[in-house]
Amino acid sequence: xxxxxxxxxxxxxxxxxxxxxxxxxxxxxxxxxxxxxxxxxxxxxxxxxxxxxxxxxxxxxxxxxxxxxxxxxxxxxxxxxxxxxxxxxxxxxxxxxxxxxxxxxxxxxxxxxxxxxxxxxxxxxxxxxxxxxxxxxxxxxxxxxxxxxxxxxxxxxxxxxxxxxxxxxxxxxxxxxxxxxxxxxxxxxxxxxxxxxxxxxxxxxxxxxxxxxxxxxxxxxxxxxxxxxxxxxxxxxxxxxxxxxxxxxxxxxxxxxxxxxxxxxxxxxxxxxxxxxxxxxxxxxxxxxxxxxxxxxxxxxxxxxxxxxxxxxxxxxxxxxxxxxxxxxxxxxxxxxxxxxxxxxxxxxxxxxxxxxxxxxxxxxxxxxxxxxxxxxxxxxxxxxxxxxxxxxxxxxxxxxxxxxxxxxxxxxxxxxxxxxxxxxxxxxxxxxxxxxxxxxxxxxxxxxxxxxxxxx
Amino acid sequence: xxxxxxxxxxxxxxxxxxxxxxxxxxxxxxxxxxxxxxxxxxxxxxxxxxxxxxxxxxxxxxxxxxxxxxxxxxxxxxxxxxxxxxxxxxxxxxxxxxxxxxxxxxxxxxxxxxxxxxxxxxxxxxxxxxxxxxxxxxxxxxxxxxxxxxxxxxxxxxxxxxxxxxxxxxxxxxxxxxxxxxxxxxxxxxxxxxxxxxxxxxxxxxxxxxxxxxxxxxxxxxxxxxxxxxxxxxxxxxxxxxxxxxxxxxxxxxxxxxxxxxxxxxxxxxxxxxxxxxxxxxxxxxxxxxxxxxxxxxxxxxxxxxxxxxxxxxxxxxxxxxxxxxxxxxxxxxxxxxxxxxxxxxxxxxxxxxxxxxxxxxxxxxxxxxxxxxxxxxxxxxxxxxxxxxxxxxxxxxxxxxxxxxxxxxxxxxxxxxxxxxxxxxxxxxxxxxxxxxxxxxx
Numbered sequence: 001x002x003x004x005x006x007x008x009x010x011x012x013x014x015x016x017x018x019x020x021x022x023x024x025x026x027x028x029x030x031x032x033x034x035x036x037x038x039x040x041x042x043x044x045x046x047x048x049x050x051x052x053x054x055x056x057x058x059x060x061x062x063x064x065x066x067x068x069x070x071x072x073x074x075x076x077x078x079x080x081x082x083x084x085x086x087x088x089x090x091x092x093x094x095x096x097x098x099x100x101x102x103x104x105x106x107x108x109x110x111x112x113x114x115x116x117x118x119x120x121x122x123x124x125x126x127x128x129x130x131x132x133x134x135x136x137x138x139x140x141x142x143x144x145x146x147x148x149x150x151x152x153x154x155x156x157x158x159x160x161x162x163x164x165x166x167x168x169x170x171x172x173x174x175x176x177x178x179x180x181x182x183x184x185x186x187x188x189x190x191x192x193x194x195x196x197x198x199x200x201x202x203x204x205x206x207x208x209x210x211x212x213x214x215x216x217x218x219x220x221x222x223x224x225x226x227x228x229x230x231x232x233x234x235x236x237x238x239x240x241x242x243x244x245x246x247x248x249x250x251x252x253x254x255x256x257x258x259x260x261x262x263x264x265x266x267x268x269x270x271x272x273x274x275x276x277x278x279x280x281x282x283x284x285x286x287x288x289x290x291x292x293x294x295x296x297x298x299x300x301x302x303x304x305x306x307x308x309x310x311x312x313x314x315x316x317x318x319x320x321x322x323x324x325x326x327x328x329x330x331x332x333x334x335x336x337x338x339x340x341x342x343x344x345x346x347x348x349x350x351x352x353x354x355x356x357x358x359x360x361x362x363x364x365x366x367x368x369x370x371x372x373x374x375x376x377x378x379x380x381x382x383x384x385x386x387x388x389x390x391x392x393x394x395x396x397x398x399x400x401x402x403x404x405x406x407x408x409x410x411x412x413x414x415x416x417x418x419x420x421x422x423x424x425x426x427x428x429x430x431x432x433x434x435x436x437x438x439x440x441x442x443x444x445x446x447x448x449x450x451x452x453x454x455x456x457x
Numbered sequence: 458x459x460x461x462x463x464x465x466x467x468x469x470x471x472x473x474x475x476x477x478x479x480x481x482x483x484x485x486x487x488x489x490x491x492x493x494x495x496x497x498x499x500x501x502x503x504x505x506x507x508x509x510x511x512x513x514x515x516x517x518x519x520x521x522x523x524x525x526x527x528x529x530x531x532x533x534x535x536x537x538x539x540x541x542x543x544x545x546x547x548x549x550x551x552x553x554x555x556x557x558x559x560x561x562x563x564x565x566x567x568x569x570x571x572x573x574x575x576x577x578x579x580x581x582x583x584x585x586x587x588x589x590x591x592x593x594x595x596x597x598x599x600x601x602x603x604x605x606x607x608x609x610x611x612x613x614x615x616x617x618x619x620x621x622x623x624x625x626x627x628x629x630x631x632x633x634x635x636x637x638x639x640x641x642x643x644x645x646x647x648x649x650x651x652x653x654x655x656x657x658x659x660x661x662x663x664x665x666x667x668x669x670x671x672x673x674x675x676x677x678x679x680x681x682x683x684x685x686x687x688x689x690x691x692x693x694x695x696x697x698x699x700x701x702x703x704x705x706x707x708x709x710x711x712x713x714x715x716x717x718x719x720x721x722x723x724x725x726x727x728x729x730x731x732x733x734x735x736x737x738x739x740x741x742x743x744x745x746x747x748x749x750x751x752x753x754x755x756x757x758x759x760x761x762x763x764x765x766x767x768x769x770x771x772x773x774x775x776x777x778x779x780x781x782x783x784x785x786x787x788x789x790x791x792x793x794x795x796x797x798x799x800x801x802x803x804x805x806x807x808x809x810x811x812x813x814x815x816x817x818x819x820x821x822x823x824x825x826x827x828x829x830x831x832x833x834x835x836x837x838x839x840x841x842x843x844x845x846x847x848x849x850x851x852x853x854x855x856x857x858x859x860x861x862x863x864x865x866x867x868x869x870x871x872x873x874x875x876x877x878x879x880x881x882x883x884x885x886x887x888x889x890x891x892x893x894x895x896x897x898x899x900x
């Protein structure tokens with residue numbers, strides 16, 4: 001019996017090493033580049049040493065330890081891997097639209113590691129994404145924070161181990177359109193508020209039932225029914241899950257801050273938040289943050305009164321702000337989107353680049369691991385041939401945990417891992433910006449009819 | 458006494474600037490015409506090289522003089538733009554600007570008419586000169602766009618417009634063209650995937666429909682002077698194309714379709730044809746070059762058409778076409794974000810086209826392909842004064858546009874987005890510091 005146990009333990013050990021082995025870590029010495037640290041300015045002629053997937057040393061004239069590959073990046077620019085706080089690539093489903101509250105579902109169950117868009121994002125210097133649930137319902141599903149370790153067929157390999165849990169909420173036109181299409185609440189912004197308040201009120205009652213049960217010393221006590229939907233809301237109130245809320249108008253942003261105050265929920269990240277600039281002082285006072293587009297507007301009424309200066313106004317008012325893509329197209333040039341903050345405002349290079357590195361890392365709760373070039377952080381790195389805020393910059397190499405996943409000098413055009421045997425070789429799909437803007441409402445066509453996809457986000 | 462009066466007047470005069478600043482908040486900014494001389498500039502003429510330390514004289518809407526040795530008219534308003542650069546206004550070869558105001562609201566979109574064959578629909582008629590997106594676009598240096606109807610097979614007649622004016626006629630930049638969506642073999646859009654059989658059937662049906670229309674137009678062209686020809690507006694709209702008097706813009710994207718379209722044009726023998734879209738042009742660049750047809754391509758910031766394509770296929774497309782010998786213009790195919798035209802060109806420049814050719818693709822090439830090359834697209838004496846002043850390379854996002862002229866009018870550098878910035882950067886009132894921004898009631 002004991003022998004069996006030993007064998008079993010051995011097997012477990014083997015399995016765990018296998019699991020670890022699936023997430024390779026690299027050793028590299030980058031020589032003589034301009035290092036854009038984000039937290040410590042731009043360092044010229046600087047080396048960065050990577051050991052076992054971590055940044056182990058930043059300095060001049062570093063020597064490569066034995067067996068460590070040296071990559072000469074003279075004339076090139078090294079920055080932290082780009083982090084997209086709002087993405088739907090690599091998701092095989094986006095919306096669970098069967099109810100206006102679906103906090104029980106999670107994007108971790110629908111990660112598609114075969115999506116070639118992952119490679120295209122890597123080719124834009126992106127190393128991490130926040131794979132989000134859609135915006136069809138008021139309280140949507142839980143999101144998944146990922147590292148783009150392309151090349152595996154195992155979805156678990158793409159997890160950002162240890163990243164905090166996050167969940168999607170949605171305000172405004174998308175959930176109210178769903179309500180109208182099905183003849184249920186909410187059909188107005190009043191209904192949206194009510195739905196959130198009543199959901200949390202139910203969750204408070206649910207938590208009390210469990211507290212009473214746990215305190216009860218009666219050995220014949222009966223446990224309340226476990227409800228994952230309610231338990232997730234309880235976890236939000238306990239600060240264990242960060243809420244990322246799809247929102248546009250200033251009034252609804254303000255509303256959610258009031259609701260969260262009432263339920264003592266400490267943080268909110270407002271996603272899109274095109275009108276956040278109107279309530280920037282309130283956001284700063286609350287400690288809420290915003291993840292916005294560089295310049296998207298006018299695709300629906302609630303973004304008609306937008307300004308491309310949104311990110312700058314928020315930043316200047318002390319609101320933690322990031323720039324995201326929400327698009328399989330935009331994700332490929334987030335460095336360019338961040339650069340637009342120098343057109344719409346005069347943000348410094350560091351502040352502009354923080355919008356796609358350190359700031360989204362903070363919003364996802366992973367800033368201790370990624371988002372800047374600092375000793376001890378993960379070696380998630382993008383290398384460019386020119387300053388990444390220049391229009392002429394082309395991403396050259398992208399590393400995750402010190403392992404190279406993109407190299408422009410070794411870039412065969414077909415990067416698919418999986419090829420559908422039923423598809424024809426020259427299947428052509430025309431690019432429509434709208435389609436790529438739209439995965440937020442994908443998967444809800446049965447409720448709205450195909451016309452839905454005329455609408456965006 | 459007299460001295461006192463002078464003093465009072467002097468005091469009053471001194472107050473004038475203060476009054477002006479006091480009124481700034483609700484001041485309406487209007488465009489001004491007249492004579493202007495922009496001095497000490499680096500002038501990118503596009504067609505005649507770069508002039509260092511040059512002067513540009515604008516008079517009555519026209520570029521009157523340009524060069525280093527230019528006499529400045531006594532009545533001209535002199536604007537010293539030392540250290541800055543002057544460019545011809547950028548031209549977007551494909552947009553729905555002025556026709557589309559708010560994407561998701563049907564009532565706010567006028568670029569698509571009911572029916573598949575509606576070439577007589579005039580985009581210029583539906584252009585809203587007061588579209589909020591127009592000032593948002595022009596302050597980024599885009600001064601002229603091709604605004605086009607979309608959908609169906611022959612959705613209508615597109616027009617070139619300048620982005621300043623109070624009526625469509627004031628905005629009219631002087632050219633029109635019939636738009637035709639060449640029946641496509643591409644597999645539909647992302648959410649409307651069709652089977653190859655469905656696609657083929659659809660394409661054949663559309664091709665028959667469109668050929669039937671053109672056959673009628675050719676017949677109509679022959680008999681239109683006969684006595685009892687019935688009015689047939691949709692066919693009449695095609696006749697100028699048949700006669701070679703009007704341009705035809707063929708929207709075509711898949712490589713196979715591009716080749717079919719080239720054959721189609723050859724068979725029909727129409728003289729003024731432009732290929733638009735051309736996403737897969739790089740696959741058949743030599744064939745396009747051989748056909749002699751010009752191309753308006755874009756958006757450049759786009760996803761490749763095939764899963765198997767390289768990530769940069771769309772970025773590299775304009776450069777590959779240009780290198781094959783095709784005359785190329787670039788478009789955004791956008792409405793509210795036509796302002797990103799220089800960045801689409803910038804991506805094309807970075808991925809092989811080079812800066813000079815990319816600049817041509819959104820100035821002189823676009824003007825020539827749109828049939829307005831004699832008036833716009835470069836800084837030359839006698840051309841319309843559509844120019845902008847920039848702090849540097851307009852493809853770079855850190856560059857600011859500081860002055861803007863359209864049709865010789867000095868257009869104010871403002872838009873709703875800029876006004877919102879001015880109002881909200883330091884909002885007043887801020888949060889009330891004496892109480893919590895949000896009242897926190899502990900549960």
